[in-house]
Amino acid sequence: MLPGVGPKSAQRIAFHLLAADPADVKRLAHALLEVKEKVRFCRVCGNVAAEEECRICRDTRRDTHVICVVEESKDVVAIEKTREFRGTYHVLGGAISPIDGIGPDDLRIRELMTRLADGRVTELILATDPNLEGEATATYLARLVKPMGIKVTRLASGLPVGGDLEYADEVTLGRAFEGRRLLDV
Numbered sequence: 001m002l003p004g005v006g007p008k009s010a011q012r013i014a015f016h017l018l019a020a021d022p023a024d025v026k027r028l029a030h031a032l033l034e035v036k037e038k039v040r041f042c043r044v045c046g047n048v049a050a051e052e053e054c055r056i057c058r059d060t061r062r063d064t065h066v067i068c069v070v071e072e073s074k075d076v077v078a079i080e081k082t083r084e085f086r087g088t089y090h091v092l093g094g095a096i097s098p099i100d101g102i103g104p105d106d107l108r109i110r111e112l113m114t115r116l117a118d119g120r121v122t123e124l125i126l127a128t129d130p131n132l133e134g135e136a137t138a139t140y141l142a143r144l145v146k147p148m149g150i151k152v153t154r155l156a157s158g159l160p161v162g163g164d165l166e167y168a169d170e171v172t173l174g175r176a177f178e179g180r181r182l183l184d185v
């Protein structure tokens, strides 16, 4: 049920909990419930947030003319670690994947278009994962956004192909950001 926890690990955790102090187990259960209750999604960008808007959207020092589009909140964390980006984000909540039945309407694309409608955004950086679904999503968005006269860029190659953005190391991801290129569609 939890990512990265296989049957063996689950068994180890179960035995650990059986032997643990009931008070400790209660504290853990409370902590889990608190995460579920308090964490929500930013109404602007879709990133995880403790309040109506996430920490990045509330930060007035961020450049709101540049939006970096990512698939998941964990990608925001990965990019923030590079300290290469001072703009804002838009979290799609996944990528287009016909096999999994995920189409554009299942992602936060309408919300993105609303953000772009006032013409203040000058560059859209497409930082979806360097795999089939991520590329398809980037192409789809580029075709949608380009006619609006917004510069559309894609992270430079050099990221592990077929991989997940979050697994790229900080240096590689930072370089990919610096070397981003205009996307031709």
Ligand SMILES: [Zn+2]
Pocket: 042, 043, 044, 045, 046, 047, 053, 054, 055, 056, 057, 058
């Ligand atoms: Zn936000």
